[in-house]
Amino acid sequence: DQQVKQNSPSLSVQEGRISILNCDYTNSMFDYFLWYKKYPAEGPTFLISISSIKDKNEDGRFTVFLNKSAKHLSLHIVPSQPGDSAVYFCAASGASGTYKYIFGTGTRLKVLA
Amino acid sequence: EAQVTQNPRYLITVTGKKLTVTCSQNMNHEYMSWYRQDPGLGLRQIYYSMNVEVTDKGDVPEGYKVSRKEKRNFPLILESPSPNQTSLYFCASTSTGGEPQHFGDGTRLSIL
Numbered sequence: 328d329q330q331v332k333q334n335s336p337s338l339s340v341q342e343g344r345i346s347i348l349n350c351d352y353t354n355s356m357f358d359y360f361l362w363y364k365k366y367p368a369e370g371p372t373f374l375i376s377i378s379s380i381k382d383k384n385e386d387g388r389f390t391v392f393l394n395k396s397a398k399h400l401s402l403h404i405v406p407s408q409p410g411d412s413a414v415y416f417c418a419a420s421g422a423s424g425t426y427k428y429i430f431g432t433g434t435r436l437k438v439l440a
Numbered sequence: 441e442a443q444v445t446q447n448p449r450y451l452i453t454v455t456g457k458k459l460t461v462t463c464s465q466n467m468n469h470e471y472m473s474w475y476r477q478d479p480g481l482g483l484r485q486i487y488y489s490m491n492v493e494v495t496d497k498g499d500v501p502e503g504y505k506v507s508r509k510e511k512r513n514f515p516l517i518l519e520s521p522s523p524n525q526t527s528l529y530f531c532a533s534t535s536t537g538g539e540p541q542h543f544g545d546g547t548r549l550s551i552l
Contacts, residue, residue, distance in 0.1 A: 373542075432482035
């Protein structure tokens with residue numbers, strides 16, 4: 328039972344354009360959502376997060392949107408840069424008062440120069 | 441420098457030979473966790489610890505053990521490794537459960 332889903336395994340975008348990465352979840356008890364970026368041979372690094380009480384959080388070129396009714400979140404990267412090429416994982420936590428993290432399967436973003 | 445350190449980074453071993461992957465963090469974090477990453481499955485949580493001597497199962501705990509005797513260390517133990525435990529493993533830590541985690545650089549285990 329995949330509680331956090333990233334349905335697009337890969338995405339290619341031209342440099343300077345917008346990248347939109349999507350994530351869906353099934354458990355309405357999740358109260359905190361995070362995005363991580365992962366380069367080859369390195370561990371994931373935290374990118375941006377959003378609490379369930381908000382619908383948008385922005386940090387520089389990165390914006391995360393949360394649509395609770397649709398159980399959907401998205402990460403927007405504007406403008407995309409070649410250095411953004413990586414695997415992006417969304418994650419959720421807080422369900423049932425536990426401190427378990429549930430990760431999606433990841434989306435590989437390739438930004439073309 | 442704030443970091444999570446895992447050792448070894450790479451290991452090839454045989455079925456049934458007990459092994460331990462160490463994890464240490466220097467940020468005085470209370471929460472630590474282990475994950476495995478497999479193609480098409482993303483990151484799956486194996487075990488986590490909310491404090492010294494407090495551990496709990498994640499989504500895929502079978503075949504693994506952990507211990508948290510000190511705040512900074514959280515070793516992952518495979519008592520009798522099997523080929524289906526061949527994977528890329530990550531240790532992570534954070535100050536509070538639910539907050540963004542700091543990850544180590546990973547340990548690639550191959551069990552023949």
